[in-house]
Amino acid sequence: MSGASLKRGAITLTAANMLDxxxxxxxxxxxxxxxxxxAFADYRLAWLAIGTAMAIAPFALPRSLFYFLPRHEGQARAPFVHxxxxxxxFSGACAGLALGPWNPLLPDSLRAMHSAAWFMPAFLTLWVAANLIEFLPNARGDVAGQAKTIVALAVLRVLMVGAAAWSGRADVVFGALVAYAAIKVALVLLHIGRHYGWRVFxxxxxxxxxxxVYCVPFGLASALFLLRGQADQWVAAAMFPAAVFAAFSIGAVIMPVVALVRNSVSNAIAPRLSALESNKxxxxxxxxxxxxxxxxxxxxLPTLMLTAVLAVHIVTVVYTDKYLLAADVMRINCLALLGVAVEVSTLTVVLNQGRFLLAADACLLLVSLAAGVTGALLFGVPGAALGNVLTLAAGNAFSFWRVARVTGVPLxxxxxxxALLRILAACLGAGALxxxxxxxxxxxxxxxxxxLIGAAFALAYxxxxxxxxVLPEARALFLAPAPAAASPSSTKHD
Known part of the structure; x- marks a missing residue:
């Protein structure tokens, strides 16, 4: 793939995921x-449990296809997909059973959730496998098809869940989600049958x-990383009433914004990075x-800055003033996410540094839980988010150190x-205004x-x-055909 194709792919996937x-x-x-x-508190608690399952159950298996499929041709790819x-x-079924109300380790508010007994096992068995459709087209190089699938499924989900919400009942919404997951599984099966056949056994x-062997260290490391990102929500769910947790979870809405941009770019370049690594x-x-x-x-960077400034407005307009408690949590999360605005985690995966990530994330998960509990005790609900501020920045710093050491390129x-510091300076100036x-x-x-504030921020930025x-660099990245960048100095091959 050319640089221009990679750029179009990244922009296409980002646009599709932004719409989603x-x-x-x-x-x-x-x-x-x-x-x-x-009922809304039940819905938010359910998604906390689902998010935790999705941190563990996929076990890096879908993303491993970005590694294996570019290295194989034709029917040699089929076993990895099957x-x-x-x-x-199998892992989805296990996750659903583990998150049922019979698990005494779950917070009381989650175990008391209406319809949890049937919803978690049914939904997660389907949902973990269903999300394979968000990787399969891109893994075989069909970025446009991947984007179309993301958009179509996003629209379908909104229509199904929105229609169910008119009932005013959480259990009806849960039923719509199970039906939606079943549709995604059907698409997975159709895609696999069409491109890889059904000779499974x-x-x-x-x-x-x-x-x-490839997935185990990355799966464990990814699970620990994602659990670390959710540690503050589990602290809030365990230490505060369900309605307060609902407000806290609203304050974390900025987290998926950053994740979707980072993941869209990472997913677009991951197959190319893998191919480059295989060619040394x-x-x-x-x-x-x-x-x-x-x-x-x-x-x-501008998204995080503007969100921090407008946190009260966002919560008031979008979620009503009943959830104003979420504004301070949102600001803290914006600060935390500055620690991962620039990252090399994709490189650590390609460079096969799974064991290092596993050790780092295991330590940081404990730090995140301890910091969240301490923050909640000292500062109340917003303090539960302090663990993210510490551990996201520390984890990213560890990754930079490791990549510099493995590649031999000075930090x-x-x-x-x-250029990155100049972008940050522009954001700070626009944020001050x-x-x-x-x-x-x-x-x-x-x-x-x-x-009004958003328009002034955009113009100032x-x-x-x-x-x-750095405006010419922005034009080159987003508007002009991708040029061939100069090789980093002092780069050496192992």
């Missing part, structure tokens, strides 16, 4: 108005062992990661730090004031990007 996120963002807005407070589906169905044990092209890998981080920084040359406008309280109504000299 936008539509999913609308669902809680509707549900908070259509469901009683107790065994991935079988393992996901007997399993090819060498291929299975190879895939498991370390310089090409680093160039690709640098450009991906620059593109992400142009989008993520100061691992990224285009000068936005904060002054917010404090001036020029408009009483929350929505018009938020629009663009002007400051030009002032600090």
């Amino acid at each position: 996120f936008g539509l999913q963002f609308l669902m809680p807005i509707a549900l908070v108005r259509l469901l009683p407070t107790s 065994q991935t589906l079988l393992l996901l169905l 007997p399993l090819q044990m060498p291929a299975l062992r190879t895939q498991l 092209d370390q310089a090409g890998m680093l160039r690709l990661n640098q450009r991906a981080n620059l593109a992400s920084a142009f989008v993520l 100061r040359r691992l990224q285009q730090w000068g 936005a904060a002054l406008l917010d404090a001036a309280d020029l408009v009483r109504a929350a929505l018009p004031e938020a629009v 663009a002007a400051l990007l030009k002032l600090v000299g």
